[in-house]
Amino acid sequence: MDYNDILKINKQAKINDEGIEFVDNRARRKGEIVLMCLMIFLVIYNLFKGLQSNDLMAILWAYTSVLLLHKYKAYRRKTDLVATVSAMVAAIANLLLYFLQTW
Known part of the structure; x- marks a missing residue:
């Protein structure tokens, strides 16, 4: 060739x-x-x-949850799943707090 x-x-x-x-x-x-x-x-x-920094914290936790979700998909560790769910809850909570404070 x-x-x-x-x-x-x-x-x-x-x-x-x-x-x-x-x-x-x-x-x-x-x-x-x-x-x-x-x-x-x-x-x-x-x-x-x-x-207040709820908007910044919502961004941080949302980013962290996506990062941990991809780690969970790759390695299937329960700790990554728990951390993913926790980060998602924190992101949603901070986002709701931000909307409640600025509404």
Whole structure:
């Protein structure tokens, strides 16, 4: 088989590139770190200003519940399921509190 034929077949194959996955995972982790730092800063700022942070906490818990749900689907650990349900309840509760306070 010719080198160009092999190259063409590999380009057409639906194989995930490990280099791209590595860069995507690394970018996602760095984005999560920045997100968490910003969330902590905003919650502390709201605390000093005497403002409620239920909207920020709802976002945090919703994100956490989705993250844990995918971990549960992959590993099927009961602790991940309990944590997922707990995070979902916390997200809904904070969202309801936010709506009640701003209504």
